[in-house]
Amino acid sequence: MRYLRPASCDEALGMLSAPDTRIVAGGTDVYPALRDRAPRFDMVDVTGIADLRKITQEDDWLRIGAAATWSELIRHPLPPAFDGLKAAAREVGSVQIQNAGTVAGNLCNASPAADGVPPLLTLDAEVEVAGPEGARRLPLGDFILGPRRTALAPGEMVTAVLVPEPPAGAVSAFAKLGSRTYLVISIAMVSVLATAAEGRIAEARVAVGACSPVAVRLSALEADLAGRPVADLNDLGLVTSAHLAPLSPLSDVRGSAAYRVDAVGTLVRRALLAALEGRNG
Amino acid sequence: MDKALTVGRVAFRLNGAPVEAAPHPGERLSEVLRERLGQRDVKIGCNAGDCGACTVLVDGAPVCACLMAAPQAEGRSVETLGGLTSFDPVAQDLAARFEAHGAAQCGICTPGIMVSAVALLRDTPAPDEAQVRDALGGVLCRCTGYRKIIDAVMGTPALPAAGDGVGAAIARLDGHDKVTGREAFGDDVAPPGTLELRVVRSPYPHAAFRFGDLDAWAGATPGVEAVLTAADIPGENRFGVIPPFADQPAFAEEVARFRGEAVAAVVGTPEAMRAFRDEDFPVEWEERAPVMTPEAALAEGAPCLHAGRPGNEMCKGRVACGDADAALAGAEVVAEGSFTTGFVEHAYIEPEAGFAEMDGDKVVVHACTQAPVMDREALEILLGMGPERIRIVPTGVGGGFGSKLDISLQPYLALGAMKTGRPVRLCYTRIESMQSTTKRHPAEMRVRIGAGKDGRIQGFDFFGRFNTGAYASWGPTVANRVPVHASGPYRVTDYRAVSQAVHTHCPPSGAFRGFGVPQAAIAQEQLFDELAERLGMDALEFRILNALRDGEPTVCGQVFEQGVGITACFEALRAAWAEEREEAAAFNAAAGAMRRGVGVAAGWYGCGNTSLPNPSTIKAGIRADGTVVLHQGAMDIGQGANTVITQIFASAFGVPAGSVARIGADTDVTPDAGKTSASRQTFVSGNAARLAGEALRAEVLRRLNASPEARLEFAPGRVRAEGAELDLARLEPDTEGYVLRAEESYDPPTKPLDADGQGHPYAQFGYAAHVAVVEVDTELGRVHPLRFHAAHDVGRAINPLLIEGQVQGGIAQGLGMALMEEFIPGRTENLHDYLIPTIGDMPPVTTHIVEVPDAHGPYGAKGLGEHALIPTAPALLNAVAHATGVRIRRLPATPDVVRAAILEARR
């Protein structure tokens, strides 16, 4: 067992070619998973790679380096289309967790309840991967394959999360449901991104987490929302069970499956109202 | 691969000074700080990011040291509470405010809380409450209910204190160490490098097991010094807090009866124990079908956990008076219901921890505990040794709430030290603490209560079945206490309450703040609301009408001619009740998903053991140099006994509390002040302290020939009063160095209960009532408590500051029990999945201190510790019902449960 701290991605990739290695960034998922035991693998710490710590604007893309933390994202000035992502960031655990945990780590950990995934889905984010065969990019929806499963091949690492320029005038919001305030894994969460004009929704993107093995966009709902008056969001029956068909929630200690589906309808309406009218409905 | 890339050493600045260490690969910053750099002000509560106790500042930003690989600190600045309070004026100011507000109770969370607050205050010197919550949301506190912490961080003025005697709201006398990181808890006292111990536990709720060749395994595993099993226990392999029920082995033999039960332990070097994994240990398991609920355990053909307890019934309790059935039959209205509560975990932030060493042929155990003398008595049986060969030296206790009354790791430490002849250390992981220590009893209650047209209670029938888990622990106490208390503090003439404790393959249920009484109150107080509603009466007035009064018999037939303070509590809440109900009605007049509700509930609690002796002894002495020394053996687990007992003693003796030197619990030097439980310390040990103070005073006055009212003045080597002077140096010191001394005991007067539970179970009760105000999000089922008004009859407030702290902390625990907490064996065994309230969940509390003096209490004082949470859960549930019209009868009222009830009601 070794603890390795590469200074560049190339060095890191060299280390990752050995068997039994694991990447560590903020460690906020890696350490709890050890359950008080000593690691039996080599740890490759990517936080010493200066390039990966940066959040930068590159052409039309926002580039969130793989070692950038939630706190760094919160502090980075961004337009309202990113409010949902920032709100999610502020709800990741606690200040302590946000100061250490990374956006990329959240995606790589591939928890169904990862708060970063729904907002990044609504932002059409992509994941940049480096590996022995070179670099590749894939949409976030193709990157997370299932609980704790990603498209990363052995020896590969994520180098950045990339977000394209959002639609002009887009607003966004995030709604998280938990049994307590702070330090709580979501029972369900919803992220929305929308544009509106003259009291009508032009485009709405809606993603739901913790209600399926991987967070999903609700495309049927998105299609139905386009062109509707914003005022329709006050209609309690707006979100139908057909809209929620992509969800397949489990019942667990945090809540029953039926409850999750029921709550999502409310969270969607409220998130859209919050984004478009700056209020909670 | 390039060796240079492998991190060997790490260098950083620690509290301003350069340091270096050579961590193991993957070693956490928390370990490096504590074990390699001696920075034990960094506390470990969970090792998983869930409690925040380990928070340190890295380049000024708060992070969990337990989640940070040590090499990530390379070249950076790391600050801890101990350092901050020694050089940072922001931290020093904050420390003073934490002391003044009593924002540190046990103090185990304090380093994490204060370090996080320092980071906030550096950026935002005058934060608002929302900013404080956001900054401290990552640190759990189980004692304070967070309100004093918020006050201290925001810098609101603290309660004024006049003098420091009885009645003064002084800061706790032992507070300074807690706010500067110096307080030493169970895991803070062993020297670095001490041999460590790991307990091997059953992964199954019910399993037979067989060891392989343990000697061969130990011999072949480098660094392993000893293996311990039941075969190593020199005495009887059996312990239990209630001797006739003692049934728990320190190490299971042949069969394990709950998941997490200890079967063996391994002692070895820190390196060996770091590498050790349970699955490497030579033991074979044969899983057996468990019974996890009382229903399953009572079923025909269920496996029997203990020979001698057929059908898995451990014991029953009963109190009856009048004719409950006849009264109910004639009642105008009858409310009835079935209520269920789950296991509740104590979730103190300090897991069980300590170390043991040999002192000649005596074994000395340093560990956190609520009951040092009971620990020694348990070890006497397990070790087969006399009391002279066992010494218990309690460390600081990072919360207890009942669970640290039972022994946990003490036998392993003692056996390890005895077998190896060397000091041995152990700190439970959060998971093993949660798996293996006691819980609040899950309850299934069926209750029927009637009332007449006049609004008076008419007939009360209670049956409660309690899941007592695999071993007895305090189950018999719960079975006894519940029928005595299930009536609530009301006049009930026709009553029958029966309790039953049933064994299952769950962790042992034991003592948890209230011993079953909070569960019973959830049923009774909710049904009282239903009765009031059916009679068209106001819920508070209905309770006042039925409140027990001086001279009226309790359900045990005990008549208190004085001191019954429940009516005064209700009356203290009248104004708040009316205002809150009005405000809620105004709010609810507008439509919307948010509904407000206001609920009231009461509670009572008998202080001290139920009809059993529970004496406390307090010793004090004066040294030749004039130092007054108090041997204060009442364990301070954060509630404040060190302060309250000293205030009482000092007032009785006639000196300032601040001038008294304190020696704490230690079975070799301090007499037994009994266990810290049953809300007995202020009452029972307080009385012993009063008697000791009075006796010592009488002795001094006699020698000075002074009058009883004389003012004592101490000068070096002398004491003076009324012009006379006593030269202490001329008196002969005893073996402990005291020239004058006093030792006094107090045992509350009680009488045994007969088969119908009639008798005098307690010398005094304390009384409480809460009003809870909630907002329910009816679309999501989330309950947001907005405010509490809490009235507590404490007889006489020895220290109002500490009372507020107890009330707020109790309310937070009651809130957790009502809304979010449920321990499910095998599923919620960590603080990630087992949720306790955070700073964001705890609303403001207005505390009304009610003083109806008690003839038996010291200066009239009554106990308080457990009363604080009894009314909370039912008050919240009554508020939820007021807001939504739905009754929650199965706890906790998590959002899905509340939402389901709302949908069901609409159907």
Ligand SMILES: Cc1cc2nc3c(=O)[nH]c(=O)nc-3n(C[C@H](O)[C@H](O)[C@H](O)COP(=O)(O)OP(=O)(O)OC[C@H]3O[C@@H](n4cnc5c(N)ncnc54)[C@H](O)[C@@H]3O)c2cc1C
């Ligand atoms: C107390 C607590 C509360 C939490 N609360 C929340 C919450 O509310 N919401 C939420 O979503 N999450 C929460 N988490 C989970 C966690 O904090 C987040 O998922 C965080 O974003 C993980 O980032 P990290 O940098 O700490 O990841 P790490 O623990 O360092 O890594 C996580 C996983 O990703 C892999 N990995 C990391 N970086 C890379 C990379 N560049 N390339 C390939 N693989 C990589 C690691 O090997 C590991 O498998 C919480 C965790 C804790 C301890």
Ligand code: FES
């Ligand atoms: S010990 Fe680090 S968060 Fe609990």
Ligand code: FES
């Ligand atoms: S004072 Fe916070 S946990 Fe005890």
